[in-house]
Amino acid sequence: xxxxxxxxxxxxxxxxxxxxxxxxxxxxxxxxxxxxxxxxxxxxxxxxxxxxxxxxxxxxxxxxxxxxxxxxxxxxxxxxxxxxxxxxxxxxxxxxxxxxxxxxxxxxxxxxxxxxxxxxx
Amino acid sequence: xxxxxxxxxxxxxxxxxxxxxxxxxxxxxxxxxxxxxxxxxxxxxxxxxxxxxxxxxxxxxxxxxxxxxxxxxxxxxxxxxxxxxxxxxxxxxxxxxxxxxxxxxxxxxxxxxxxxxxxxxxxxxxxxxxxxxxxxxxxxxxxxxxxxxxxxxxxxxxxxxxxxxxxxxxxxxxxxxxxxxxxxxxxxxxxxxxxxxxxxxxxxxxxxxxxxxxxxxxxxxxxxxxxxxxxxxxxxxxxxxxxxxxxxxxxxxxxxxxxxxxxxxxxxxxxxxxxxxxxxxxxxxxxxxxxxxxxxxxxxxxxxxxxxxxxxxxxxxxxxxxxxxxxxxxxxxxxxxxxxxxxxxxxxxxxxxxxxxxxxxxxxxxxxxxxxxxxxxxxxxxxxxxxxxxxxxxxxxxxxxxxxxxxxxxxxxxxxxxxxxxxxxxxxxxxxxxxxxxxxxxxxxxxxxxxxxxxxxxxxxxxxxxxxxxxxxxxxxxxxxxxxxxxxxxxxxxxxxxxxxxxxxxxxxxxxxxxxxxxxxxxxxxxxxxxxxxxxxxxxxxxxxxxxxxxxxxxxxxxxxxxx
Numbered sequence: 068x069x070x071x072x073x074x075x076x077x078x079x080x081x082x083x084x085x086x087x088x089x090x091x092x093x094x095x096x097x098x099x100x101x102x103x104x105x106x107x108x109x110x111x112x113x114x115x116x117x118x119x120x121x122x123x124x125x126x127x128x129x130x131x132x133x134x135x136x137x138x139x140x141x142x143x144x145x146x147x148x149x150x151x152x153x154x155x156x157x158x159x160x161x162x163x164x165x166x167x168x169x170x171x172x173x174x175x176x177x178x179x180x181x182x183x184x185x186x187x188x
Numbered sequence: 189x190x191x192x193x194x195x196x197x198x199x200x201x202x203x204x205x206x207x208x209x210x211x212x213x214x215x216x217x218x219x220x221x222x223x224x225x226x227x228x229x230x231x232x233x234x235x236x237x238x239x240x241x242x243x244x245x246x247x248x249x250x251x252x253x254x255x256x257x258x259x260x261x262x263x264x265x266x267x268x269x270x271x272x273x274x275x276x277x278x279x280x281x282x283x284x285x286x287x288x289x290x291x292x293x294x295x296x297x298x299x300x301x302x303x304x305x306x307x308x309x310x311x312x313x314x315x316x317x318x319x320x321x322x323x324x325x326x327x328x329x330x331x332x333x334x335x336x337x338x339x340x341x342x343x344x345x346x347x348x349x350x351x352x353x354x355x356x357x358x359x360x361x362x363x364x365x366x367x368x369x370x371x372x373x374x375x376x377x378x379x380x381x382x383x384x385x386x387x388x389x390x391x392x393x394x395x396x397x398x399x400x401x402x403x404x405x406x407x408x409x410x411x412x413x414x415x416x417x418x419x420x421x422x423x424x425x426x427x428x429x430x431x432x433x434x435x436x437x438x439x440x441x442x443x444x445x446x447x448x449x450x451x452x453x454x455x456x457x458x459x460x461x462x463x464x465x466x467x468x469x470x471x472x473x474x475x476x477x478x479x480x481x482x483x484x485x486x487x488x489x490x491x492x493x494x495x496x497x498x499x500x501x502x503x504x505x506x507x508x509x510x511x512x513x514x515x516x517x518x519x520x521x522x523x524x525x526x527x528x529x530x531x532x533x534x535x536x537x538x539x540x541x542x543x544x545x546x547x548x549x550x551x552x553x554x555x556x557x558x559x560x561x562x563x564x565x566x567x568x569x570x571x572x573x574x575x576x577x578x579x580x581x582x583x584x585x586x587x588x589x590x591x592x593x594x595x596x597x598x599x600x601x602x603x604x605x606x607x608x609x610x611x612x613x614x615x616x617x618x619x620x621x622x623x624x625x626x627x628x629x630x631x632x633x634x635x636x637x638x639x640x641x642x643x644x645x646x647x648x649x650x651x652x653x654x655x656x657x658x659x660x661x662x663x664x665x666x667x668x669x670x671x672x673x674x675x676x677x678x679x680x681x682x683x684x685x686x687x688x689x690x691x692x693x694x695x696x697x698x699x700x701x702x703x704x705x706x707x708x709x710x711x712x713x714x715x716x717x718x719x720x721x722x723x724x725x726x727x728x729x730x731x732x733x734x735x736x737x738x739x740x741x742x743x744x745x746x747x748x749x750x751x752x
Contacts, residue, residue, distance in 0.1 A: 090211065090300065099202075099203045102203050126246050130201060134201050134203050136297035137297045
């Protein structure tokens with residue numbers, strides 16, 4: 068139990084708030100977190116940004132934001148938020164690839180967090 | 189054990205869906221759908237069993253907005269509350285969801301406590317609303333229920349003290365007969381169509397309610413005087429609603445003006461107004477007015493006085509003689525009741541008998557008359573007067589009295605009489621209403637020795653078939669029915685046929701209401717046995733009748749002496 072909490076802290080997530088959402092069911096959390104990888108939405112976000120389809124890019128980012136939020140993945144959530152808002156506002160920006168890179172990096176960290184949790188089980 | 193209520197979670201993301209299921213699982217049964225179309229499929233399958241829907245907006249195949257639009261259009265599902273799950277990133281999604289008919293929203297990331305409280309309170313709210321709806325509306329027609337209609341009237345009148353309203357009540361004549369003849373589904377269709385017609389007529393200018401099975405009421409703002417044609421048009425529409433034809437509806441209008449009566453009283457008065465034109469062909473409506481008010485007040489007075497009147501013996505027996513046609517001999521009498529009120533004087537039975545028949549008091553009055561007639565016959569026996577029989581009335585209500593046979597038997601026994609002295613008159617229409625009950629009761633009474641007379645024969649709808657089954661000794665022909673027959677003076681008239689039939693069936697015949705010599709001559713010509721009517725004598729006080737008996741007796745004695 069302690070190690071899971073430590074993992075959360077190391078990753079930068081809120082253990083208590085997240086576990087409340089999962090009704091204190093750590094195993095369920097780990098299982099559902101695993102469903103994030105590989106992420107269809109992440110792939111879709113990358114592809115739609117490349118083709119300039121901002122509407123679909125928004126849908127993918129929006130979905131990703133909801134899932135990341137529910138899983139308590141605060142660093143990933145914040146990275147996704149940074150790209151969701153300009154997409155929602157239909158802003159034409161040059162830094163979308165950079166914002167997407169940041170999301171991808173956070174994804175990898177989240178996956179590492181998941182692996183750590185699995186190892187700690 | 190209470191069954192768990194069911195919640196449908198519609199969410200394409202397995203992670204979010206499973207979290208919601210986990211949050212809800214302890215208190216609810218949870219169904220899952222991964223998009224709007226899958227959710228619709230589930231609803232088609234389980235229908236109204238779903239107490240609440242938790243709905244995501246952005247989903248493949250069918251998104252949340254489309255799903256909301258579809259179910260809000262479908263009356264089966266439109267009442268199911270929907271909570272939309274949104275991201276906490278601005279109001280736009282929430283506003284759009286509410287605009288599409290969502291009940292409420294919860295934000296991601298989920299807060300289990302907020303979700304559980306919100307879900308519970310919305311389900312409760314919906315159930316309460318459903319119950320209120322059930323209480324407010326009549327299930328069949330969708331009109332207001334009686335109780336809620338009364339409440340609405342009170343509110344409307346209180347909120348609009350300076351406006352004039354009319355309370356219009358309607359009553360379908362012989363609705364029970366319609367139910368019997370055409371079946372309940374057809375009668376229900378008629379009621380629903382009638383209710384729709386009322387709604388369309390009233391629109392937003394008033395309120396409508398269903399008071400009892402076939403009685404509707406509307407409160408409408410008074411904007412014009414009523415005309416028979418308005419109601420006739422409605423009646424034509426009502427008759428076109430179903431296969432049921434010749435429907436007769438009577439409308440009663442109670443004008444609601446300053447200081448109105450209680451709502452219940454107003455509805456009663458409007459219904460009584462409608463009832464006051466019952467049987468009047470072509471008159472479709474009546475307005476409550478002073479004449480009707482006085483009549484109703486009078487009925488109220490009569491109802492309040494009847495018990496006392498019986499105790500104080502204000503009801504008096506009058507006797508109308510019956511004569512044998514062949515030789516003019518006095519052969520009996522019919523007992524008729526008169527109410528001699530100490531303040532109002534002699535009251536017409538035409539006024540109080542129908543009222544007593546309606547309120548059930550007729551049974552007690554009939555028993556009083558049976559007893560008084562029996563006491564009189566015992567007195568005649570003691571005084572050596574001829575042992576003439578007296579006919580008494582047995583009302584419809586008496587027939588359904590389980591103890592009728594015993595009451596009658598004890599009455600004659602108490603006065604030391606044989607049952608055959610008491611002739612029991614049962615009206616023809618009662619035979620038609622409840623043939624089996626009457627055949628059984630009359631058969632029992634007849635086997636005990638009572639003489640059964642079918643009163644008002646010819647005024648109702650007895651079939652020859654029924655006549656052959658009835659345990660009857662005497663037919664009393666109603667002269668109202670015979671009137672046109674006698675005026676025609678035909679030899680082959682139906683009355684001759686009835687007379688022959690009666691003789692063939694070994695039934696005696698008494699023609700009542702004989703008023704002219706022509707009538708008597710005709711009756712004699714066709715072989716009528718006995719007569720009764722104003723031509724011979726009106727109903728008279730007992731002492732006058734006894735004088736007739738004594739006269740007949742002394743005439744008989746002198747004939748015997750002459751003969752000797």
